[in-house]
Amino acid sequence: MSVVDRSFSDGFELGYRLIKGIHVGMPGTPGCPGTPGNTTPFLQGIEAGIKAAGGMLTKQG
Numbered sequence: 001m002s003v004v005d006r007s008f009s010d011g012f013e014l015g016y017r018l019i020k021g022i023h024v025g026m027p028g029t030p031g032c033p034g035t036p037g038n039t040t041p042f043l044q045g046i047e048a049g050i051k052a053a054g055g056m057l058t059k060q061g
Contacts, residue, residue, distance in 0.1 A: 008032035011045020012052070019053035027052060 009029045016026060030048060032041050050057060 006040075006042035006045075008041040008045040008048075011042040011047075012049040013045075015046035015049025015051075015055075016053045017049075018046075019050055019055040 012029045035041050
């Protein structure tokens with residue numbers, strides 16, 4: 001399964017567990033926001049999961 005085919009909730013779980021670890025309970029998954037043309041629901045889910053876990057995102061460039 002490619003990144004394009006994965007769901008927002010899959011991305012949310014991955015992002016959350018990247019910060020909190022694999023042995024924590026998962027909070028409820030928020031609703032999927034509208035998806036801009038330059039991203040996917042899966043990638044937006046990763047971002048939302050990281051933010052929900054208290055992580056920070058920074059842009060390189």
